[in-house]
Amino acid sequence: MVHNNFSLKNVFDSYLKCRSNKRNSRAALVFEYDLEEKLFRLWERLIGGIYHPSRSICFVINKPKLREIFASSFEDRVVHHVLVRYLERIWEPKFIYDSYSCRVGKGTHLAIKRMQKFIRQVSSNGVRRSFYLHVDIKDFFITVDKEVLFGLISKHVKDARMLELARNLIFSDPTVNYIFLGRNRQVLENVPENKSLFNKNNKKGLPIGNLTSQFFANVYLDPIDQYVKHHLKCRYYVRYCDDMILLCNSVAQLEDWRQNIGEFAVKELRLQLNNKATHIAPVNNGIDFLGFITRKDYILVRRRSINNLKKVLKRYEGLLVDETAFGRLYRYDFILCEKLLHTLNSYLGHFKLADTYRLIKRLFVRYPFLDEFYIRRGTKVVRNYSFKQRYANLAVQYWFYRKKFKGFLVFFHVGCFIEFYCMHAKLVQKLFGLQVKYCHKRLRPRCGFPLKRLNEYIDVAVREKVPFVVISQTGREGLRVMDRDIAWKFIPVPEDN
Secondary structure (H helix, E strand, O other): OOOHHHOHHHHHHHHHHHHOOOOOOHHHHHHHOOHHHHHHHHHHHHHHOOOOOOOOEEEEEOOOOOEEEEEOOHHHHHHHHHHHHHHHHHHOOOOOOOEOOOOOOOOHHHHHHHHHHHHHHHOOOOOOOOEEEEEEEOOHHHHOEHHHHHHHHHOOOOOHHHHHHHHHHHOOOOOOOOEEOOOOHHHHHHOOHHHOHHHOOOOEOOOOOOHHHHHHHHHHHHHHHHHHHHHOOOOEEEEEOOEEEEEEOOHHHHHHHHHHHHHHHHHHHOOOEOOOOOEEEEHHHOEEEOOEEEOOOOEEEOHHHHHHHHHHHHHHHHHHEEEOOOEEEEEOOHHHHHHHHHHHHHHHHHHOOOOOHHHHHHHHHHOOHHHHHEEEEOOEEEEOOOOOOOOOOHHHHHHHHHHHOOOOEEEEEEOOEEEEEOHHHHHHHHHHOOOOEOOOOOOOOEEEEEHHHHHHHHHHHHHOOOOEEEEEEEEEEOOOEEEEEEEEEEEEOOOOO
């Protein structure tokens, strides 16, 4: 009888967990094709003890620092969930409360709130002078000793098959037969030696980007947590991955703790402290931790995060807005608008912990194109660029857009032509020199030009400072009426009084 840890149901549940919020990714869609067969074969390899990780996908990121990422295949990520689901049941009761990295019900925001509470307690709400010690491990993921890590796991794992699976994943070498994702492989040479697994033997280093690496980091650093809480008796302590904050009223006490932690890390875990990032400072200066500057009364966003958002907004402004001498020409690109929407909400979701009302307001003032595409609702934005309307016939659909964009000249896409109707037809007769026809009963007079000349006539309308929208034909809805949505919008510069 197969153990429940390797049951087919457990493998399927791990798959569901793995695909959560990532079902539309290419890897998930490819794996979902012939899903039952793939899961069954994976289950057979797991219970047979013949599973081995497949090739890793390597790529390089430059934010916040230049580093290499080794992403596992989707099948391997399912196996990671199988292992982590089992290990969590063992270690979650053992972890201290104030460890917040990659744990259910934890996270960066709760870590910051907890630390702010500690600041108020240690300083007696600002009355007593207090200090903090920020401890950082030097090149943590690259210097993790695999033998030490496996020794920590083997002490508590009784299932032989799970222990063997853990060994298999820990000692697998992602730098062997990897797939590089990128155009220029030479970018790997720019990664610092102390940040690259290519410069390490297989006895050290965990790949960044895997679920198992995140969980193993908590297992590896749990001895430090226990040492700080139970041996050093530090009451105010918060850890997120390899970043640790200790608070106290005595600088001498913090210096002593710093030395003790450094010695313990070297002796027990074969780790070294990052002397450049490890420091002692007054709490009143604010604690720079996890992207926020935390004080007892308020929380600010780190300047680097704000600058990164400004760079993103400036780049999208260049893609979505054409600044002309006569006004602003907005490009309603659905894919670009959706990407920016998700990026904005991601940043604002991170910012919402801090006191950022005025910051967000200033961003929308500085980048006015945001008001054209989005509506601000508290700490999130929603779409303001989809004006689709489906009616039974072309005439009713056209009048919807006329009413929606009152005061704008409507370029209406119909098949291979751009057409104008009613009063707009008479206007463009003079503006573009087009011939007017009266063949449509409900939309006459009518005139137009071929779709391939759209850019030419847009330039004319811009020079003449005529506000206009382009309603593009995006697909077929039913048998008679087409699906349409806005594609371009021009707002001229107001005339000086």
